[in-house]
Amino acid sequence: MPFTPTTQIQLVPNQSSSVLGQETILLNYELGNYYELNEVGGFIWSQLQEKKSLSVQEIQAGILNEFDVEPAICEQELTLFLDNLLREKLITIESAP
Amino acid sequence: MKPTRPPEIELLLLVCVVDLSPERTAQLIQFLDQHSIDWERLHSLANRHRITPFLYRTLQQIPNTPSDFLETLQRECRAIVTDNLLKIREYERINTLLTDQGIEHIVYKGVYLLKHCYPNNGLRGIGDFDILVKRATLYKSIQILASDNYQLGPAYTHYQRYNEQVMLDDLHEVSLFKSFFDTSYFDIDLHWEIECLNKKYGSIHLEDILDHPDFSHEGQILLLVIHHGLINIWQNISYINDLYFSLKDKTINWPWLLQKLNQYQLETVFMVGLLWCQQIWGLSIPTTIQETLTADHLSSLTGQYEENWTVPSSVLAVNPGLKQIAFFTKCQNKLATRLKIYTTYSINFIFHASMVNIGKRRLYIPKELGFIAILIRVIKPLHRLLPTRQ
Numbered sequence: 001m002p003f004t005p006t007t008q009i010q011l012v013p014n015q016s017s018s019v020l021g022q023e024t025i026l027l028n029y030e031l032g033n034y035y036e037l038n039e040v041g042g043f044i045w046s047q048l049q050e051k052k053s054l055s056v057q058e059i060q061a062g063i064l065n066e067f068d069v070e071p072a073i074c075e076q077e078l079t080l081f082l083d084n085l086l087r088e089k090l091i092t093i094e095s096a097p
Numbered sequence: 098m099k100p101t102r103p104p105e106i107e108l109l110l111l112v113c114v115v116d117l118s119p120e121r122t123a124q125l126i127q128f129l130d131q132h133s134i135d136w137e138r139l140h141s142l143a144n145r146h147r148i149t150p151f152l153y154r155t156l157q158q159i160p161n162t163p164s165d166f167l168e169t170l171q172r173e174c175r176a177i178v179t180d181n182l183l184k185i186r187e188y189e190r191i192n193t194l195l196t197d198q199g200i201e202h203i204v205y206k207g208v209y210l211l212k213h214c215y216p217n218n219g220l221r222g223i224g225d226f227d228i229l230v231k232r233a234t235l236y237k238s239i240q241i242l243a244s245d246n247y248q249l250g251p252a253y254t255h256y257q258r259y260n261e262q263v264m265l266d267d268l269h270e271v272s273l274f275k276s277f278f279d280t281s282y283f284d285i286d287l288h289w290e291i292e293c294l295n296k297k298y299g300s301i302h303l304e305d306i307l308d309h310p311d312f313s314h315e316g317q318i319l320l321l322v323i324h325h326g327l328i329n330i331w332q333n334i335s336y337i338n339d340l341y342f343s344l345k346d347k348t349i350n351w352p353w354l355l356q357k358l359n360q361y362q363l364e365t366v367f368m369v370g371l372l373w374c375q376q377i378w379g380l381s382i383p384t385t386i387q388e389t390l391t392a393d394h395l396s397s398l399t400g401q402y403e404e405n406w407t408v409p410s411s412v413l414a415v416n417p418g419l420k421q422i423a424f425f426t427k428c429q430n431k432l433a434t435r436l437k438i439y440t441t442y443s444i445n446f447i448f449h450a451s452m453v454n455i456g457k458r459r460l461y462i463p464k465e466l467g468f469i470a471i472l473i474r475v476i477k478p479l480h481r482l483l484p485t486r487q
Contacts (some may be wrong), residue, residue: 016186018178018219020150020171023156025219029186034179085408 005057006095011048015090024039028090102284104132105139106406109334110377112155115216125159136166137407142300147335149173150220178219187203187283188226200239202230205320225284232289247273269448291324293361297441315354326366330424332405332413339375365428369399439455
């Protein structure tokens with residue numbers, strides 16, 4: 001897993017999204033793929049849109065602040081989610097110096 | 098007199114919110130308790146009024162909404178959102194393409210509204226790209242778009258064979274299209290003038306907007322009033338929403354806007370839309386304009402426009418010109434303006450260019466001989482009624 005708490009996450013430019021009620025619709029123009037994010041995924045996505053760059057621990061803190069979830073489960077699910085985004089070329093990552 | 102609204106229309110007006118407040122939630126729950134909703138009709142009217150995204154977003158937060166109904170709306174909204182994301186990206190590409198080639202232009206209606214006015218890019222669908230260019234750069238624009246695989250619609254290709262200058266005089270827009278997936282197309286309506294009723298009554302050119310860069314948004318509102326209020330007689334609730342979002346939280350130079358509207362006698366047409374913006378959305382309006390909105394005549398006129406909300410679009414599409422002038426003249430209090438509307442409409446009806454099929458031949462009849470085209474259209478059906486020789 002390439003993620004550590006200090007890994008910085010950024011959205012790639014070649015994508016676009018829209019919030020549809022509780023879900024977020026994403027398009028990856030480069031791959032021509034369509035995605036639907038649930039409420040938590042949409043929250044993470046909107047945080048990344050707003051802040052441009054966030055560390056894994058900052059994202060996790062935001063989720064724990066917004067949703068009723070155990071920290072250990074949050075970390076596990078977040079890593080899985082970010083891993084999926086990375087595999088689908090929707091984010092880029094940068095290790096902290 | 099205001100028409101009695103069917104409950105489905107009342108409900109569609111109630112769901113027009115961005116953030117659902119507890120008060121509106123309670124109002125909706127009470128409304129649904131007190132009224133029997135024909136969900137099929139509601140669905141059909143939501144599509145007819147192009148406000149499915151508002152209906153879905155609001156009703157998904159209201160308990161006891163039928164789940165299959167919500168699922169249908171969700172599917173449709175996902176399609177709208179996906180279509181919008183693709184179209185916004187394509188427009189941005191076209192914008193760069195035209196700008197890089199030195200083509201001055203603006204986009205108006207759908208893409209403009211979603212990018213600059215609506216709080217969310219899924220709250221309305223995008224149809225065609227409406228792009229306004231200068232008359233002098235039309236053919237260069239067509240060439241640039243053609244080199245980008247956009248094809249000119251078949252209705253316009255004969256003009257290229259006949260005379261390009263004639264097309265500029267006869268028409269005010271051309272359509273171009275490009276396939277992007279399966280049977281889906283990007284469509285561009287490339288305008289070189291925006292007709293206000295017809296060319297003889299008045300037209301707006303790109304220069305009219307670009308010459309006043311400080312009032313470009315007001316110029317967009319003017320174009321919106323022409324398209325939504327004058328040409329399409331405020332027949333969709335989405336048109337009210339468009340007007341609302343183009344005014345909400347915007348710094349509007351009201352004297353400039355009203356003066357421009359007045360120049361084309363569109364002030365009352367605008368006021369009708371503005372009254373709905375206030376009634377449906379609670380839009381704050383300057384006190385000087387508020388006095389105009391309280392006039393009895395305006396309330397009665399709004400009711401007459403509203404009667405079209407339950408008329409199927411296919412019915413409204415029959416003789417749309419007659420409906421336009423009927424409502425436009427109702428908005429005028431000067432006899433001279435009414436006469437101008439009737440006269441320019443009649444001249445435009447008789448003297449407009451057309452293509453007529455005679456046998457296997459397709460003939461172009463220039464606008465100066467437009468009355469011949471009318472005669473042919475009258476005689477042809479009569480000819481079919483004559484007994485044939487054995």
